[in-house]
Amino acid sequence: MPSYYFEPPYLIVNFKTYSPEGVGKKAYELAKILEKAANEYGVTIIPVPANIDLTKIIEEINLPIFAQHADPFEQGSYTGFQPIMPLKEIGVTGTLLNHSEHPIGFTKLEKTLDLLNREKIMACVCAASPLLSKAAASLEPWAVAMEPPELIGGDVSVTTQPEIVKETVRLVDEVTKETLVLCGAGVKTDEHVKGALDLGTLGVLLASGVVKAANQEEVVQKMAKAMVEWKEKNN
Ligand code: G3P
Secondary structure (H helix, E strand, O other): OOOOOOOOOEEEEEOOOOOOOOOHHHHHHHHHHHHHHHHHHOOEEEEEOOHHHHHHHHHHOOOOOEEOOOOOOOOOOOOOOOOHHHHHHHOOOEEEEOOOOOOOHHHHHHHHHHHHHHOOOEEEEEEOOHHHHHHHHOOOOOEEEEOOHHHOOOOOOHHHOHHHHHHHHHHHHHHOOOOEEEEEOOOOOHHHHHHHHHOOOOEEEEOHHHHOOOOHHHHHHHHHHHHHHHHHHHO
8 A cells, every 4th residue: 555645536747848847956846745735635646747857756755656758668779768667667656648749649559558557557648539538548548638739738728628528538438447537738726626526537637737836836735625625525
C-alpha cells in the first residue's frame, strides 16, 4: 500500500515545459504545493513534470509521479527519446501518452502500451474526441483523457461542452469497464473540476490553470476541496 492516496477522483497536473513556472526550482515548489494539498485533503494528485525534472521530483515528492511521454523502446541508443526501462529505473508510476502536443498514432501507442504493461507502468492516453477516446480505450490503458485540442491552454473549459464529456464516458464504458475516463482542456477552477466529476468522469488532466496561476497554491487547494466534496457525496 503506497503511503500516498491513489483512489478516484484524480487531479493530474501536467507541468508541460512552461518556463519558468513549471521547470527546475519552480517545478519542485509546485510539486510541494501539490503534495501538501494531497495530504491535507486526502486526495489523489499526480504531478507530471517535464523530463528534465522527473528524477528530482520522484526522489523528493511523496506522490505518484507520471512522465509526459514514453517511447516504444526498451533502452539503449535512442538519443533524445524516452524509452521505457529508464523510466522504470527512476521510479515513475505512470506516463501520459499521445498528448495533442506529442501525438504518436495507434501503432506506436499499442506497442508502447505493451511495454508499459509489462513493466507495470500506468498509462493515461490522451485523445482529442469521444470517438478517439473509444479507440484508445480498446487497448485498455489505465485511463483515457479526452481533450479537445482547440481548448487546450485557453480559457474555455471542456466542461462547457458537457455533451462531448458524457459521450466519452458512454463510449469508453461500452468498450471496457477497466479504463477510467478523465477530461481536460481549459480546466482552470474548482467549479470546472466539480463539473467534470458531475459529468461522470473520474478526474481531470490540466496544466495552465495550475502551472500558470498567479497563486498556484490557492487554486490547487480549492480543487482538492472540490474533490473531497465529490468523494463525500459519492461514498
Ligand atoms: O495536459 C493537459 C493539457 O493539455 C490541458 O492544458 O492548459 O488547457 O489545462 P490546459
